[in-house]
């Protein structure tokens with residue numbers, strides 16, 4: 371039968387079990403989108419859609435209705451669609467794709483209020499409505515637009531809402547989701563209402579706090595927001611401001627402060643637009659805090675190939691104004707005296723949880739160090755009724771490898787969205803347990819990076835790297851296993867998406883091989899993925 375043959379082909383191609391019975395699993399452990407499309411030929415290319423397939427980021431999973439969910443945004447994909455994905459014609463696939471468009475006219479007394487309109491909020495509202503919730507849903511956020519794919523801001527500096535928004539305006543109208551533009555200033559947890567800057571009050575029966583992270587300027591002369599053309603990057607209007615200052619001709623001198631993900635991505639993007647980019651970092655290699663120096667060095671080499679100059683193990687002294695226009699930045703000066711000319715500066719030095727509106731509230735105890743919100747396994751806020759916190763503001767017990775329930779706060783798109791979906795599920799079915807997930811993120815730094823797991827709970831003490839790390843001929847393709855003792859706690863891959871996908875599944879099922887096995891060249895793609903979830 372065609373299905374069997376095609377399934378076996380897919381399974382073989384994924385280097386998994388040739389008897390793999392489930393074509394969905396092929397998608398989960400399958401090759402990268404490009405590789406799959408190469409295999410399948412032109413016919414399927416358009417129909418799959420880069421966002422909707424696997425590692426635009428996110429983990430594909432079937433829900434009860436047989437749809438593929440848990441992707442990063444996008445619509446559910448029917449299992450039939452996955453079969454057609456292997457076999458069908460473009461027109462059939464397009465015709466078979468369902469758009470997630472839950473229609474609702476809310477009724478009754480239930481009122482879900484969501485503070486924020488980012489990743490976590492989106493995950494929650496979509497699962498609430500598509501799961502049949504008929505109460506009112508109101509999101510309150512400072513921006514005047516619907517949810518966007520924030521992750522594209524640094525990778526492409528896109529400025530057009532229509533290219534960034536996940537859903538049309540009609541989606542929200544038809545789902546009867548009210549998106550309010552306002553700033554939340556306080557929450558009265560006893561009276562169950564949220565207050566905003568404009569003086570309005572929003573009563574709730576369930577409250578989801580999803581206000582994300584907020585970046586801030588360095589508290590340094592010339593760089594603390596006191597000179598023009600110095601930017602942060604979190605919102606659409608930040609990207610618009612940066613692009614306005616950078617222009618479209620290239621040739622600007624751009625200094626990026628911060629060599630972690632935002633700084634590296636935005637530096638890479640601006641270098642590709644023919645600007646002269648310098649990146650300043652305090653670490654000895656970019657991304658060192660998360661990826662370690664060995665892997666960070668690979669990314670430095672990739673960006674250097676695009677002309678980016680690095681100033682590492684460096685500290686910024688101050689910014690000084692331009693001689694032509696004293697209201698704008700002209701130079702960034704390092705503590706060792708190095709002067710970097712700058713037409714514009716972008717600061718990517720990290721974010722803090724956006725919980726200002728709660729900091730003087732005696733009903734909630736924020737984390738003493740970072741002022742995040744401490745939640746339990748269901749993302750319910752400790753000590754409060756009917757209040758959840760998700761995404762960048764939430765510190766939650768981590769049960770992935772090396773976690774043992776230790777509290778972590780993880781700033782990943784996929785984590786926020788999975789938390790949002792999980793909270794929605796708890797509201798729909800109060801006794802349901804949140805679905806366990808392994809944190810995943812991705813990046814585009816001259817080559818595609820994928821990462822799963824987490825090292826912040828217990829750290830790591832060694833990295834086992836398999837594959838080609840030399841970037842000189844553009845053939846870099848490797849997997850890095852971050853180990854704590856014998857346990858693999860995180861995995862990064864470059865141009866080897868299936869390894870990260872497989873690792874996330876093996877971690878979820880307690881089946882990740884040990885460090886010594888990986889050193890003996892055990893290939894994780896040869897390991898069967900058991901059904902039972904262990905985290």
Ligand SMILES: Cc1cc2nc3c(=O)[nH]c(=O)nc-3n(C[C@H](O)[C@H](O)[C@H](O)COP(=O)(O)OP(=O)(O)OC[C@H]3O[C@@H](n4cnc5c(N)ncnc54)[C@H](O)[C@@H]3O)c2cc1C
Nearest residue numbers: 486487488489490511554581582761762781782783786811
């Ligand atoms: C440029 C950029 C690129 C990124 N790239 C990646 C990536 O490639 N992969 C990855 O995994 N992660 C990436 N991240 C991180 C990821 O975007 C965040 O982890 C994720 O968005 C967190 O989701 P959230 O729902 O917690 O908050 P957010 O998405 O930040 O949303 C917070 C919302 O709360 C609103 N808000 C805040 N305070 C208030 C208030 N007082 N009143 C009203 N509204 C308020 C904000 O306006 C916003 O709507 C990136 C982040 C940035 C900034």
